[in-house]
Amino acid sequence: MINIKPLKAFTDNYIWLLETNEEVSVVDPGDAKPVLDYLSKTNKNLRDIFITHHHFDHTAGVPELENIISGSIYGPKNSYELINEKVTQGDTLSSLGIKFEIIEVPGHTLDHIAFYNEENNILFCGDTLFAGGCGRVFEGTFDQMFESLNKLKQLPDSTQIYCGHEYTKSNLLFSVEVEPKNNDLIMRNTEIDNLLTEHGSSLPSSIGLEKKTNPFLRCDVLSDNMHLIKKIGLDNPSEKEIFKYIREWKDSK
Numbered sequence: 309m310i311n312i313k314p315l316k317a318f319t320d321n322y323i324w325l326l327e328t329n330e331e332v333s334v335v336d337p338g339d340a341k342p343v344l345d346y347l348s349k350t351n352k353n354l355r356d357i358f359i360t361h362h363h364f365d366h367t368a369g370v371p372e373l374e375n376i377i378s379g380s381i382y383g384p385k386n387s388y389e390l391i392n393e394k395v396t397q398g399d400t401l402s403s404l405g406i407k408f409e410i411i412e413v414p415g416h417t418l419d420h421i422a423f424y425n426e427e428n429n430i431l432f433c434g435d436t437l438f439a440g441g442c443g444r445v446f447e448g449t450f451d452q453m454f455e456s457l458n459k460l461k462q463l464p465d466s467t468q469i470y471c472g473h474e475y476t477k478s479n480l481l482f483s484v485e486v487e488p489k490n491n492d493l494i495m496r497n498t499e500i501d502n503l504l505t506e507h508g509s510s511l512p513s514s515i516g517l518e519k520k521t522n523p524f525l526r527c528d529v530l531s532d533n534m535h536l537i538k539k540i541g542l543d544n545p546s547e548k549e550i551f552k553y554i555r556e557w558k559d560s561k
């Protein structure tokens with residue numbers, strides 16, 4: 309039996325745990341302490357570490373954890389130096405009996421990857437796709453980020469999204485500005501406070517929910533949103549132009 313649990317780090321980071329009865333693997337340990345505390349509390353051993361991208365808040369716990377892992381540190385090539393199993397698009401790996409496929413998703417950073425398990429509908433996607441939003445474009449281009457999000461959008465609706473930050477509330481507030489008439493989004497926005505209070509987390513989300521409520525996955529639909537198209541000020545903007553516009557709009561907040 310496999311479980312997935314969040315550990316919180318810093319103000320809004322998630323370190324995801326993949327857990328069996330005896331062992332855990334962790335995704336993006338930006339801080340070692342919550343992981344070490346969890347291991348000592350549960351008397352479990354650490355198997356593998358997954359890294360989605362090189363940013364400090366996703367990797368800084370690795371030096372303290374690398375000596376106690378019994379497995380590997382999986383992550384992208386040309387990335388964080390302590391990664392010892394470099395993986396790329398289409399590669400597969402197995403951790404705690406669960407097989408993951410690698411999806412390259414550059415944009416937020418150039419090295420960014422996601423870990424996907426089809427059988428159990430698991431997606432660890434770091435800072436690429438967030439619940440209600442997407443990561444900032446720091447190293448790649450807007451086109452790259454658009455293509456990366458489109459790759460994730462092709463996954464089954466039932467895919468559970470385990471992303472790197474709890475940004476959902478502020479993302480939804482912005483998304484409602486982009487799509488004030490999207491009823492699914494309005495509903496989601498009214499439920500977010502309760503969800504955070506009752507569960508302490510808005511995650512996981514799902515690809516199906518994001519396709520209905522996340523404007524960054526809805527650039528095809530947004531071309532019918534005349535209010536937005538007028539704001540953009542282009543005749544017939546492409547999906548990529550719409551994406552760039554709303555990403556820059558969010559950045560300016």
Ligand SMILES: [Zn+2]
Pocket residue numbers: 361363416435
């Ligand atoms: Zn990042």
